[in-house]
Amino acid sequence: MTQSTFNPLPETTVRGTGLAGARIGQTMSEQIFSQAAGRPVKVGDLVVVTPDVAMGHDSLTPSIIKIMREELGIQNVHDPHQVVLVLDHVAPSSTVAVANAHNVIRQFASEQGIRLFEVGRGICHQVLVEEGIARPGQIVIGSDSHSTSYGAVGAFGTGMGSTDVALCWGTGKAWFRIPETMRIRVSGRLGFGVYAKDLALKLCRMLTIDGATYEAIEYQGMSWMRLEERQTLASMAIELGAKAGLFSPEGLEWNTISTPDWLTIEDTAVYSKTVDVDLEALEPQVAVPHHVDSVVDISEVVGRQIDVVFLGTCTNGRAEDIRQAAEIVRGQKLRTRLIVSPASSRELQKTIADGSLNTLLDAGATLTTPGCGPCMGRHQGTLGDKDVCLSTGNRNFRGRMGSPDSEIYLASPAVAAATAVCGSIADPRTLR
Amino acid sequence: MARIWKFGDHVDTDQIVPGRFAPFMRPNEDVGSAAFIEAHPDFNKQAQPGDILVAGENFGCGSSREYAPLALKRRQLGAIIAKSFARIFYRNAINLGLPIFVDAVAVEILEDGEQVDLNLVTGLLARSSGSIELPPLPEFAQKIVQAGGIAAYVRQTGKFPIGTSS
Numbered sequence: 257m258t259q260s261t262f263n264p265l266p267e268t269t270v271r272g273t274g275l276a277g278a279r280i281g282q283t284m285s286e287q288i289f290s291q292a293a294g295r296p297v298k299v300g301d302l303v304v305v306t307p308d309v310a311m312g313h314d315s316l317t318p319s320i321i322k323i324m325r326e327e328l329g330i331q332n333v334h335d336p337h338q339v340v341l342v343l344d345h346v347a348p349s350s351t352v353a354v355a356n357a358h359n360v361i362r363q364f365a366s367e368q369g370i371r372l373f374e375v376g377r378g379i380c381h382q383v384l385v386e387e388g389i390a391r392p393g394q395i396v397i398g399s400d401s402h403s404t405s406y407g408a409v410g411a412f413g414t415g416m417g418s419t420d421v422a423l424c425w426g427t428g429k430a431w432f433r434i435p436e437t438m439r440i441r442v443s444g445r446l447g448f449g450v451y452a453k454d455l456a457l458k459l460c461r462m463l464t465i466d467g468a469t470y471e472a473i474e475y476q477g478m479s480w481m482r483l484e485e486r487q488t489l490a491s492m493a494i495e496l497g498a499k500a501g502l503f504s505p506e507g508l509e510w511n512t513i514s515t516p517d518w519l520t521i522e523d524t525a526v527y528s529k530t531v532d533v534d535l536e537a538l539e540p541q542v543a544v545p546h547h548v549d550s551v552v553d554i555s556e557v558v559g560r561q562i563d564v565v566f567l568g569t570c571t572n573g574r575a576e577d578i579r580q581a582a583e584i585v586r587g588q589k590l591r592t593r594l595i596v597s598p599a600s601s602r603e604l605q606k607t608i609a610d611g612s613l614n615t616l617l618d619a620g621a622t623l624t625t626p627g628c629g630p631c632m633g634r635h636q637g638t639l640g641d642k643d644v645c646l647s648t649g650n651r652n653f654r655g656r657m658g659s660p661d662s663e664i665y666l667a668s669p670a671v672a673a674a675t676a677v678c679g680s681i682a683d684p685r686t687l688r
Numbered sequence: 689m690a691r692i693w694k695f696g697d698h699v700d701t702d703q704i705v706p707g708r709f710a711p712f713m714r715p716n717e718d719v720g721s722a723a724f725i726e727a728h729p730d731f732n733k734q735a736q737p738g739d740i741l742v743a744g745e746n747f748g749c750g751s752s753r754e755y756a757p758l759a760l761k762r763r764q765l766g767a768i769i770a771k772s773f774a775r776i777f778y779r780n781a782i783n784l785g786l787p788i789f790v791d792a793v794a795v796e797i798l799e800d801g802e803q804v805d806l807n808l809v810t811g812l813l814a815r816s817s818g819s820i821e822l823p824p825l826p827e828f829a830q831k832i833v834q835a836g837g838i839a840a841y842v843r844q845t846g847k848f849p850i851g852t853s854s
């Protein structure tokens with residue numbers, strides 16, 4: 257943040273119709289945009305600010321460069337430190353066209369002095385968190401809808417199209433409307449065999465695919481969650497249509513990253529709505545084809561035949577996901593194909609070090625380069641006609657992973673592992 | 689005259705242009721040729737410049753891929769009228785200068801295959817039986833659409849179409 261001396265708190269008094277003299281708090285989004293704008297802002301304001309980070313990945317960067325140069329007539333990025341590039345979507349390249357596009361990106365990065373994370377380093381959203389590039393209190397935009405993931409560390413992360421990202425690269429700036437915020441509060445803890453992914457799917461079920469359109473989400477009562485669990489939830493904020501999905505950094509252990517003291521959840525902030533979820537009552541959840549909000553309790557789909565299980569993505573491709581799967585698979589033979597795509601090279605290394613990767617390979621799984629893998633259906637496991645996949649990813653739209661005649665179920669890594677062992681959808685709680 | 693192409697709720701970006709048909713995967717082909725290639729082959733083959741797409745709730749949900757609205761712009765779609773739009777699609781469509789209207793009542797009334805005339809300036813949509821007045825876009829969005837997109841606007845004026853802070 258460049259305006260780090262600005263403190264919005266004392267100035268935001270008495271808004272709306274509260275008691276005279278009562279202080280009305282700010283949502284996390286209002287706090288972050290007040291800092292960036294250098295003045296107190298509130299819901300509905302349109303602001304032009306300087307995002308801290310503007311990320312581009314291989315799939316869209318060539319078009320972003322083209323828009324910046326040809327449509328905006330700007331040859332060089334405004335601030336090379338603001339820009340980060342990641343080769344993850346179709347990496348390593350699958351065709352000559354993709355290889356050429358990667359080379360265009362490499363050339364651009366070196367001539368502009370921009371950080372580039374090469375093929376195999378990992379999925380953009382994982383890499384930016386691991387590298388400490390996305391930090392609490394920042395504004396991080398990306399050419400990717402799952403940029404809501406940065407909310408896991410308390411950053412306002414949001415996805416934008418190529419033109420918005422090109423504008424930011426060329427001018428340093430982006431426009432925003434300060435969103436309303438809905439809060440999601442949980443009570444209790446996740447039971448045996450139930451994970452953050454089940455909560456993410458449950459929220460899709462409760463709120464539906466457009467339940468949070470134009471709004472930000474604040475996740476509250478979850479300061480006990482590990483970073484990985486927060487990433488799972490924040491990545492799927494977009495599946496509710498949300499603009500951002502923010503966790504307070506409270507409870508996270510940082511080695512090097514400090515949290516700005518102005519960033520906090522304020523009880524007196526105004527929320528558009530509050531959604532309460534009792535975790536004690538939560539069962540493993542499964543999204544059935546072809547909508548992310550077509551979600552059922554696992555008991556309704558146990559036994560459905562599955563051809564291939566995909567363990568990966570920015571939602572659930574981290575070491576702890578692979579570890580959870582390995583615990584269930586240990587000593588068994590797989591009855592489906594199992595494709596494992598670690599979210600990053602570091603996460604892959606962790607699973608090599610603790611043996612969990614080997615457990616999966618012993619059982620018959622196969623490994624792809626760290627990155628998006630088959631999540632978008634472009635390579636490394638594209639689905640054919642009539643293929644039925646159970647994925648730990650975040651989208652099951654028709655044709656997402658390949659043939660429009662294929663089907664995708666979404667679930668937690670534990671359900672994925674149990675399913676790979678049984679050959680049909682299985683409840684991990686019954687296997688242990 | 690323009691034909692109405694009617695769609696349901698939650699049309700996602702994978703339906704508009706499947707990821708496998710992204711410009712990145714097919715750099716030498718016009719992305720417009722992939723519009724609804726799998727989800728609505730009739731639209732893909734027959735839609736004419738000026739035709740109007742009418743949809744239910746949450747049109748354009750899913751990914752941030754701007755090539756979804758770009759494909760519709762390349763097909764010279766006259767306008768999109770929906771009950772509501774997904775956030776990123778709405779933003780991308782305005783940024784590209786694609787005329788979009790939010791009007792739930794009009795969506796209920798209009799029928800697939802109907803021939804209409806749309807005046808983009810007045811928002812007046814003439815049908816064989818009467819006419820419908822569509823609500824205008826927010827002011828900043830109108831500026832962008834009139835300039836032919838936000839890139840053109842910023843290039844022409846040297847500033848963003850909103851606020852004073854730029």
Ligand code: SF4
Pocket residue numbers: 345379380381400402568569570571627628631632649650
């Ligand atoms: S893993 Fe899938 S959802 Fe995540 S960034 Fe890659 S393609 Fe997108």
